[in-house]
Amino acid sequence: MARTVTRLTRFNMTSLALGLAFLYLPIVILVIYSFNASRLVTVWGGWSLRWYREFFNDRAMLDAAWMSLSVAAASATLATLLGTLAAVGLARGERFRGRALFSGMLYSPLVMPEVISGLSLLLLFVALNAERGFWTVTIAHTTLTMCFVTVVVQSRLSTLDRSLEEAAMDLGCDPVRAFLLVTLPLIVPAIVAGWMLAFTLSLDDVVIASFTTGPGSATLPIRIYSEVRLGVKPEINAICTLVIALIAVIIVIASFASKLSSARGESGAAL
Amino acid sequence: MSARRIFARPARFAAIAPYLWMVLFFLVPFGFVLKISLSQTAIAQPPYTPVFDFTEGRAALAAAFAQLSFDNFRLLISDNLYILSYLRSLVVAVTATLILLLIGYPIAYGMARLPQRWQGVAMMLVIVPFWTSFLIRIYAWINILQHDGLLNQVLLALHIVSAPVVWLSTDSAMYLGIVYSYLPFMILPLYATLSRMDASLLEAAGDLGASPLQAFWLVTFPLSLPGVGAGALLCFIPIVGEFVIPDLLAGSNSLMIGQTLWLEFFTNKDWPVASAAAVALLLLLVPPLVLYDRLQRRQLEANS
Numbered sequence: 001m002a003r004t005v006t007r008l009t010r011f012n013m014t015s016l017a018l019g020l021a022f023l024y025l026p027i028v029i030l031v032i033y034s035f036n037a038s039r040l041v042t043v044w045g046g047w048s049l050r051w052y053r054e055f056f057n058d059r060a061m062l063d064a065a066w067m068s069l070s071v072a073a074a075s076a077t078l079a080t081l082l083g084t085l086a087a088v089g090l091a092r093g094e095r096f097r098g099r100a101l102f103s104g105m106l107y108s109p110l111v112m113p114e115v116i117s118g119l120s121l122l123l124l125f126v127a128l129n130a131e132r133g134f135w136t137v138t139i140a141h142t143t144l145t146m147c148f149v150t151v152v153v154q155s156r157l158s159t160l161d162r163s164l165e166e167a168a169m170d171l172g173c174d175p176v177r178a179f180l181l182v183t184l185p186l187i188v189p190a191i192v193a194g195w196m197l198a199f200t201l202s203l204d205d206v207v208i209a210s211f212t213t214g215p216g217s218a219t220l221p222i223r224i225y226s227e228v229r230l231g232v233k234p235e236i237n238a239i240c241t242l243v244i245a246l247i248a249v250i251i252v253i254a255s256f257a258s259k260l261s262s263a264r265g266e267s268g269a270a271l
Numbered sequence: 272m273s274a275r276r277i278f279a280r281p282a283r284f285a286a287i288a289p290y291l292w293m294v295l296f297f298l299v300p301f302g303f304v305l306k307i308s309l310s311q312t313a314i315a316q317p318p319y320t321p322v323f324d325f326t327e328g329r330a331a332l333a334a335a336f337a338q339l340s341f342d343n344f345r346l347l348i349s350d351n352l353y354i355l356s357y358l359r360s361l362v363v364a365v366t367a368t369l370i371l372l373l374i375g376y377p378i379a380y381g382m383a384r385l386p387q388r389w390q391g392v393a394m395m396l397v398i399v400p401f402w403t404s405f406l407i408r409i410y411a412w413i414n415i416l417q418h419d420g421l422l423n424q425v426l427l428a429l430h431i432v433s434a435p436v437v438w439l440s441t442d443s444a445m446y447l448g449i450v451y452s453y454l455p456f457m458i459l460p461l462y463a464t465l466s467r468m469d470a471s472l473l474e475a476a477g478d479l480g481a482s483p484l485q486a487f488w489l490v491t492f493p494l495s496l497p498g499v500g501a502g503a504l505l506c507f508i509p510i511v512g513e514f515v516i517p518d519l520l521a522g523s524n525s526l527m528i529g530q531t532l533w534l535e536f537f538t539n540k541d542w543p544v545a546s547a548a549a550v551a552l553l554l555l556l557v558p559p560l561v562l563y564d565r566l567q568r569r570q571l572e573a574n575s
Contacts, residue, residue, distance in 0.1 A: 008384045016381035016393065019374070023400045023454065026411035029421060033414060040419075082289040089286025094279040102286065105293040107567045108560055111505060113512020115529045116549050119536065120300030123307055123546070143296040146289065165278060175278045197402070204404040207514055210537075221406050228410050228519060232417055240407040251402050255395065 034237035051238035068220035075141035076198035083149025091157035118211030132214030145198035156190035189257040196254040308546035343547035364510040375457035383465035401455040445521035464498030
């Protein structure tokens with residue numbers, strides 16, 4: 001009986017297939033065109049790595065790419081540290097004063113329009129008279145991405161069996177040691193996934209970086225954005241394909257980490 | 272039980288550093304936006320000098336307060352450009368959210384009905400584009416939609432159109448871009464509620480004589496409303512302030528509020544008016560943000 005009700009209908013299959021095609025087709029087309037030898041987007045001139053060579057000879061683009069990668073690495077590391085601490089506070093801190101404000105501050109940046117976050121941080125940096133460049137962008141990205149890390153780690157912590165920590169403490173561990181020896185190893189995969197997410201989000205951002213960076217230190221998305229406004233350029237196809245490849249590697253690592261996370265969670269629960 | 276309470280103390284200490292960080296880099300900056308939005312254009316023009324100088328003591332502070340003005344907000348209300356872009360943002364966000372719901376629901380529903388072992392794969396496939404750069408995905412569409420792009424080539428080859436159609440710089444291109452970018456945000460919360468649904472409820476509806484369509488409308492859809500709400504908010508709020516998509520894909524004759532803010536800030540270099548626009552945008556978003564915060568907290572705390 002249940003079979004007939006929850007059976008996958010043709011309508012279900014079609015909508016799923018069309019939806020996935022819609023999500024992936026433009027990216028696939030972009031990747032294919034990045035190997036096009038012709039300068040004209042319309043004409044297929046055969047396979048070529050010409051646009052990749054062009055990118056690796058473009059000093060300004062390479063500088064921007066290096067800036068983006070270092071901002072992404074620095075901000076993801078800071079965000080992971082702060083986001084994990086915030087998640088521990090929210091998931092294990094029980095009730096404390098200012099908790100509602102804390103969680104509000106952590107959840108609202110997830111949906112806050114980037115123009116507002118960018119403008120407000122810039123005004124702060126100007127008021128503090130901070131020199132705008134690498135560090136201001138890093139701080140801005142840390143603020144945004146630590147919220148994503150918090151959500152990822154907090155949801156992992158809330159599904160974790162708390163009797164494990166309690167058992168460790170019954171056996172004589174103080175809370176800090178119980179956390180370091182029992183909890184932390186169990187949430188490491190979620191922390192890794194959080195770092196990866198923060199890294200890709202930072203690598204992606206154009207609006208907040210535009211507000212918070214200074215002259216002469218453009219990130220890769222800022223440069224791509226200003227090129228794209230002038231029209232399609234085959235070199236941009238190649239750069240975008242390289243970014244997609246990097247993100248693909250990150251996704252594989254992150255999904256491996258989360259798989260590890262759920263496997264450990266099950267064996268943890270079995271203990 | 273007591274172990275839990277002992278554990279809670281250091282956990283609260285752990286929250287101090289992120290707490291301070293968010294106060295300094297999230298809360299305090301809003302104060303600055305509010306402050307600049309209330310100051311005169313001449314004073315706060317870049318390179319900008321602070322309106323409040325805390326080193327000059329209380330008298331200077333009082334003088335600064337006396338200088339606060341609502342001129343920028345008066346400008347926002349009096350100038351059609353701002354009102355129109357404000358309204359346009361709302362219209363675009365509502366329309367796009369409805370389209371997203373119409374497209375996202377069948378996809379999420381299909382995912383929830385897949386065999387268990389395929390559901391994880393399908394979810395992964397929906398999440399991956401979210402990780403892929405947003406800007407790149409919009410750029411991918413420019414490739415396809417431009418004058419001699421793939422779409423026009425295909426349409427011409429199939430003799431559906433006789434001359435290339437202008438796709439870029441139109442509202443249809445913008446909606447396409449928004450729907451494309453935000454689709455995962457709509458699908459995932461919908462899928463989360465749909466996949467948790469008890470299949471026996473549908474069986475019961477069927478046993479009581481409901482047709483599959485009736486069962487869907489009377490049982491499945493009402494039960495999925497929390498997911499509908501979460502998905503709609505997750506899309507609506509950022510779309511209202513969207514900048515990159517309308518800037519790259521829509522025409523330049525009518526702007527969304529995010530574009531107006533950007534223009535005032537980067538092109539006209541009028542920081543006070545840009546700040547006033549940000550405050551206005553934020554006020555618009557307070558009700559959906561509060562609603563979203565409540566939903567999010569309920570969900571995270573329901574898990575624990």
